[in-house]
Amino acid sequence: MGKKLGFETTYVDTSDLQNIIDASRSNTKIVYVETPGNPLMKITDIKKTAEYAHSRGMILIVDNTFLTPYLQQPLSLGADVVVQSGTKYLCGHNDTLAGFITTNNKQIAENLEFVTKTTGSALPPFDCFLAIRGIKTLAVRVERQCENAQKIVEALAKNKHITKILYPGLKETKGYEVNKSQAKGSGSMISFYVDSVQTVERVLKSVKIIHFAESLGGVDTLITYPATQTHADVPENERNERGITDKLLRLSVGIENADDLIHDLTQALEENNYESI
Secondary structure, three states, X not given: OEEEOOEEEOOOOOOOHHHHHHHOOOOOOEEEEEOOOOOOOOOOOHHHHHHHHHHOOOEEEEEOOOOHHHHOOHHHHOXXXXXXXXXXXXXXXXXXXXXXXXEOOHHHHHHHHHHHHHHOOOOOHHHHHHHHHHHHOHHHHXXXXXXXXXXXXXXXXXXXXXXXXXXOOOOOOOOHHHHHHHOOOOOOEEEEEEOOHHHHHHHHHHOOOOEEXXXXXXXXXXXXXXXXXXXXXXOHHHHHHHOOOOOEEEEEOOOOOHHHHHHHHHHHHOHHHHHHO
């Protein structure tokens, strides 16, 4: 639980609606979820969460960055507001910083417009151009990225150094059926656990085509180490409790040739390649 700018926030695993119900209080105003969640790919049932939130007079905000509007449309599932990073899939080329907020609530839309006008938070023209350019190719990029991700998941499942794969497209994933019911794809974000910290180090130092970087959603495939990058500000004991351990890696799959990406990951995972790097 944390408090900032006068708002008190309670953090729970929203993939289980009961957790949201238990954490809700008489003064709770907003339920904010991300599905699939970063980096553990947990799936939240948007429809059921929206029904509960609305029954209590709360607003549901959904972060749709990982699946984009091409694969999932939370507003049609009951969400009041959708936020997503334009920097990631929407722009798609890792060359601008942007964020998008959409809503079908007139009052919220008017409030957002007022804030934009009075604080000057709108994107400058060139960044708008880059975003529009990216959105034009969103469909073809996402389809290729999803296709590549599925192939990579199948290859990783056969590798002796991989102990567990987190991906919404795997039938053994807890939220597989829910994701299938509310999205038309599994996306191209993959998280996986390896057998040791030494394997983590080997992979991050040995990948050649894949870039060791923190962003995601672009045309280039990036690999990230959540423990020291995206979730470095989370205390170690909390990270471990959530499953964000020092053996977890996150992969944002790009549009390169899938066989090349699989070969790069495979060679990076092999012990005999490490000494020569």
